[in-house]
Amino acid sequence: VKDGTVVGKGHHAKAGLPHAEPMALDDAGEAAKGADLYVTLEPCCHHGRTPPCTERIIAAGIRRVYYSTSDVTGDGIGGHAVLEQAGIETEAGLLDDEAAEIYVPFNWHRRHSTPYGILKMAMTLDGKIGPAEPGQHWLTGDESREYVHRLRNECDAVMVGSVTARVDDPQLNCRLPDGRDPVRVVVASKCDVASRARAIKSDSDAPCVVATTELAPMQLRTELENAGAEVLVLPSDEGRVDLASLWKALGQRGLLSVLIEGGPTLAASALEAGIVNKLALLYAPRIIGDVAARSAFGGPTGLSAEDVEVRSIEMLGPDILVEAYPCSRD
Numbered sequence: 363v364k365d366g367t368v369v370g371k372g373h374h375a376k377a378g379l380p381h382a383e384p385m386a387l388d389d390a391g392e393a394a395k396g397a398d399l400y401v402t403l404e405p406c407c408h409h410g411r412t413p414p415c416t417e418r419i420i421a422a423g424i425r426r427v428y429y430s431t432s433d434v435t436g437d438g439i440g441g442h443a444v445l446e447q448a449g450i451e452t453e454a455g456l457l458d459d460e461a462a463e464i465y466v467p468f469n470w471h472r473r474h475s476t477p478y479g480i481l482k483m484a485m486t487l488d489g490k491i492g493p494a495e496p497g498q499h500w501l502t503g504d505e506s507r508e509y510v511h512r513l514r515n516e517c518d519a520v521m522v523g524s525v526t527a528r529v530d531d532p533q534l535n536c537r538l539p540d541g542r543d544p545v546r547v548v549v550a551s552k553c554d555v556a557s558r559a560r561a562i563k564s565d566s567d568a569p570c571v572v573a574t575t576e577l578a579p580m581q582l583r584t585e586l587e588n589a590g591a592e593v594l595v596l597p598s599d600e601g602r603v604d605l606a607s608l609w610k611a612l613g614q615r616g617l618l619s620v621l622i623e624g625g626p627t628l629a630a631s632a633l634e635a636g637i638v639n640k641l642a643l644l645y646a647p648r649i650i651g652d653v654a655a656r657s658a659f660g661g662p663t664g665l666s667a668e669d670v671e672v673r674s675i676e677m678l679g680p681d682i683l684v685e686a687y688p689c690s691r692d
């Protein structure tokens with residue numbers, strides 16, 4: 363920013379690509395000289411997958427740097443001091459609460475090398491995913507659907523169980539203008555998903571991963587690979603994909619956050635496996651009142667009421683969004 367005008371902008375798209383600072387400095391060109399730099403994370407001063415941002419900032423002749431939050435996890439610590447030593451006025455703490463929220467998945471991944479898991483589930487007020495009759499049932503309204511697309515845009519990957527992939531045939535893309543499609547992950551222990559399913563064969567450039575086990579016949583694996591999916595063979599847990607191993611594998615691929623979109627069987631076992639950091643529960647203003655109708659969590663979750671902390675309740679049009687956090691994953 364120079365004389366109250368934004369002269370350059372940048373953002374860090376993903377690991378290995380340039381950080382926001384060099385992008386903004388490239389965008390500003392000569393105008394960067396004497397300008398102020400506003401950035402969410404403390405500029406890094408180390409040689410990682412990209413060169414240190416502090417070197418570029420100093421070379422560009424930036425006058426002052428304002429950043430929101432420090433890199434609490436290690437690699438970037440020290441950028442502040444390097445800038446000050448170079449005579450650049452540097453201030454931390456601008457909008458730090460808002461920035462800390464953005465960096466939750468990043469910091470989680472840095473500490474644990476696994477993705478931050480967000481489990482979304484839509485249900486009626488009596489906790490059902492729809493009437494007992496089979497088929498896809500839309501419960502929630504436009505505002506909730508837009509919220510889910512915002513989550514898909516923010517998360518690096520979206521994951522469903524094999525039954526949802528078969529029955530609902532979801533596209534699992536982000537349909538917001540300028541939205542980013544997440545990596546699609548289908549959990550199918552025997553590769554029992556048609557290669558023409560929209561979760562597999564998609565117009566999206568985002569990759570598709572089918573998480574499976576040795577139980578999957580070779581022919582089905584090959585069909586999915588020929589359709590463009592990566593078939594990831596993982597250890598099994600009672601005949602199903604071991605979710606902890608899957609989480610490690612997704613973390614190794616640099617995926618910081620995964621949106622778990624169910625259905626109820628996968629939702630319950632994701633909680634039980636301890637891979638859920640945050641629950642995004644959407645309640646539609648309907649009551650099914652049928653014991654035969656399926657509940658949102660279709661099995662043991664390993665959680666008791668005290669294990670979950672509700673931190674926010676919000677109306678999304680006619681629906682209620684409850685954001686809750688399993689305490690063990692804080």
Ligand SMILES: NC(=O)c1ccc[n+]([C@@H]2O[C@H](COP(=O)([O-])OP(=O)(O)OC[C@H]3O[C@@H](n4cnc5c(N)ncnc54)[C@H](OP(=O)(O)O)[C@@H]3O)[C@@H](O)[C@H]2O)c1
Nearest residue numbers: 483484523524525526550551602603624625626627628631
């Ligand atoms: N309300 C909502 O927000 C929402 C969201 C999504 C879906 N749905 C609905 O949910 C229904 C489908 O749900 P569902 O419960 O029948 O199936 P699901 O959760 O979509 O898929 C479960 C299947 O995933 C596979 N899987 C592999 N490893 C697993 C593991 N570790 N844990 C759990 N599952 C594993 C298993 O099949 P394999 O034997 O093939 O491995 C398992 O049967 C559909 O009616 C859909 O419309 C609702």
